[in-house]
Amino acid sequence: MRFLVHRRRSPPAVIIVALIDVLVVLLIFLMVTTTFKQQPSLKLALPESATAQKTGAEEHPPLVVNIDADGNFRFGENNLPLTLDQLRAQLRAATAKAADVKLAIRADKKAPWFRIVNVMDLAKEMRIKNLSAFTKDTAKP
16 A cells, blocks of 8 residues: 655745735835925915915916014025015015016905004015915805
8 A cells, every 4th residue: 555645835924925925016106206395394374265266387486574473574485584674685685686686475364454564564665576476265165
């Protein structure tokens, strides 16, 4: 009588390296395709307007002056805190570089009105003709 000799089977192995490669490719794909929403670092409650216009990508974006609820000025992309005289110097330097400077006021709805008027006076003093204000669209909840 002949008995069948069974060979020992090796246990199935999971190839971890291939799984890690697939996970890395998926991670890179998700990171590249994800868009991030940029939010301003300064929280302001903007006043509402029924005729608010959407801001789009412009060739020359406006200089932005932020005015918080306490009436403090912040200027530029980095939201640098400034006094009125420092803001005047910044606007003077900007108008010296380009004649067609656009200025946008982004004021909290509780900001003191005289601070907004101060910025408008500075714009007139620097001969900035394109002045706008950020508002919140009333159509959005």
